[in-house]
Amino acid sequence: MKRSDGVFARIGVLLLVLVALSGAPAHAGSWVHGNYTSVWGSRGFQLWVPTGYQPGQALPLVVALHGCFQNPDQFAGLSRLNQKADAEKFLVLYPNQATITNGTQCWNFMIATNQERGIGEPSLIVGMVGWVKSRYTVDNHRVYVGGVSAGAVMSSILLACYSDVFAAGMVGAGAMYKAATTASGSAYAMVFGSIYNPDDRGRDAWECSGRPRWQVPVLVLHGTEDTVVNPINGEQVVRQFLQTNDYGDDGANNDSVPYAPTRVWYGSAPGGRAYTVKDYQYAGRLLVQKYELHGMDHAWPGGDPSYLFSDPSGPDATSIMWDFLKQHSR
Template identity: 70%
Template structure:
């Protein structure tokens, strides 16, 4: 074959390959860049941002982490605060950042306190899960490793999603948040954030298990809270840990029989490079770290180890993003 014919053949092959990727909807964005999108269903419309990490290769399934911002934040600010994109580049996973619309909440809080957002298949949780499905349809995602973490209002929405979509999310982090259905009204939410929920974590543990259809499935959850949080009372972190322990007690065998103990298997302590002392309580079931509760002494309403250039950062704290990812990567379907 002549050189000219070889070049022509290679050109035809390149065109065919590009056409195939286009037909499959699989043409990737350049590695290490933002992809912006909008998702709609009958419950509304929300924008989102997807971080495609350096080294992404079409066809190679990567883990997906969903990052939920707090009030008075957006995806860019939460990404900057947490440095989650840098971790994604280093560890090779995709990051989806749903964005709360200001027309839905003037302070961009997720509306976790309303019953329309506390059940499966409806409201804001359905929009976020729809975005996850969109990412799965356009990028190579390992469905066994889809994780979820948030701060403040995003953390409470994380509790909702971990409760009602335990088949979608493999593990989650509740940072400066509260348990599932800590409140069911706006006024109740204000009370819960100030004093703790009036509801029993054990009862809410059952409700969370029921929301996913009473699945025989464990729900690994990391809870992180500062002891000086004056926005979300630290008792909410304690309640969240207890609620998910109860959810897992039902999830392993369908019964409330303390098969998942609410007594920590071990309690350790440490000091961050910035001088923050912290306590770690590990709840282990059949050799698996199922719930981890970390209390950080003196930290307010913040993301630990966050970038001080952004609101809600506690640079003195331990690296919350590393703690979160280290917890997530222990778990796979």
């Protein structure tokens, strides 16, 4: 054997050793199924572990909350969120509402025990987040939540009461924190808007997280022709979280975060639906953003048309959501 051949052989062995020491190879994206139980009940969940996940590499985590008549598989299919997670490298947690708890699989956002910190369904979802963190490498500064319809209202509750857990969130065709506190009140709010003042609910949300001195970035998407959740609910979400953030910046209700967009712009999906976007910036940061989808009913814009509640003529809500969320860290 030539001396050079021996050198190359030793280099090859060294490379094999380095590969072996580097840990498990990156894997293809996969589902992990689980169940979380506490004194507040038990719920199943599904976790999407993206293609290329490597233990030890901290990734963002998005909690994705399905709407009524949906489950994790259907919401994942509708939103194509797993494909986005594979491309952008983040984990996706899909909590699943139990049919024994709600026959239509709606999150029970209108029940008082589900509107406070440390109890009810929100505590179960946050418990699932803890489960994921204990088994996968999660960037604690980049945990987000977003949902559609009933899942969006639950997202409002989680952003209000656990703003120390979630760095930002999205409310799609949903309603503000404590928009209703009874089943009948919920039905009224969906048709006519909440009877409660968004400014009062803004303070309630701030107090639910313990009166923190930080802010909660929120993206709001709502169709202008939503026949299930009146579009006024989307505007109430904006006002409520602006008020929450007004308290969050300095602890006072002093309009330091004004209820006025800093920018209004317009767009349209190629060959599809037009939309208006209102940006609310604070200290150079996009704090609240609202997409008004012209002519859209109760739907996930840009979703897979083979699933219920899809509006394929709209812009890609999944890309819009991720583009907003990834700007923010706790």
